[in-house]
Amino acid sequence: MTARTYHHGNLRQVLLDHAWRTLDVDGLAALSLRQLARDAGVSHGASARHFRDKQALLDALGIAGFAQLNGDLATAAAGPAPFEERFRRAGLAYVSFAVEHPAILANMYSAKHHADASADLVQLSHAGMAALVDLINDAQHAGAVLAGDAAELALVAFAAVHGVATLAVDDLLNGTSWHDAAEATISFIWRGLADPTSAVGTSR
Known part of the structure; x- marks a missing residue:
């Protein structure tokens, strides 16, 4: 160049x-x-x-990272698949991104909390969670997910999936593949969210 x-x-x-x-x-x-x-x-x-300066570069990298991750999540969660499958695909997309780009993801979160974080970075950093809240809201309205605070449910789901991603990146899964660990965690989360009286939004 x-x-x-x-x-x-x-x-x-x-x-x-x-x-x-x-x-x-x-x-x-x-x-x-x-x-x-x-x-x-x-x-x-x-x-x-x-x-x-370097922080401005890290901010720009954070924006690029969230843009790519948000795009991956949006593609994964797109319809018309059942809600359970959309939820599963989004969770796997998040863990896959974390495993493939651990340093990028670490910078995304550190840059967004920096005192000089740009408005664009902060806004993009919230988009993924907002999309998850929307997905849960839609699933609740369709009767696939139990009633409750969608934002709170989304936070719990994110915490679990991010936890698996962190364990995978730090090689703390004791020989279990990240994909198997993520599948098990996402399935467990969905069972806690799903309305057991309804077949709406399930893949079974």
Whole structure:
């Protein structure tokens, strides 16, 4: 990549793509704005026009991460499958993202809680939970899920799925595959949510 990229107006994306790969493969300690500029074939000053400092870059990576994760979750939870299957697919999509991109996910959450977190990052970070609340609300209205505070139910479900993801990333599943652990956890959560008197929204 050469300085010509900057004149074409896409240097910011080039730097962001390099940063994503570096963080994803080598971790946060390997991420350097000066090295990214060298990799892109531009001066450090040119890169600074797009990212004033490392935290601004981490914020942008957080936005990119949540955008990708939210897209994965939305695709997984899309109808017209039964609610149980949509819930299952969304949970597996979350754990899969965490396992494939642990450093990216860690940065997403740390960047959103930084004092300088951008409004865009904060907004995107809430979208996944909002979508889960909507899914549970819809399932309740259809009679597939028991009545209750949808936001509270969504929080409990997220906590369990995120817990499996954390155990998988930290290699604490004692030989159980992340997929099997996630399937078991998601199935257990759904049994707690589902209305046992209704067959609506189930895959059985």
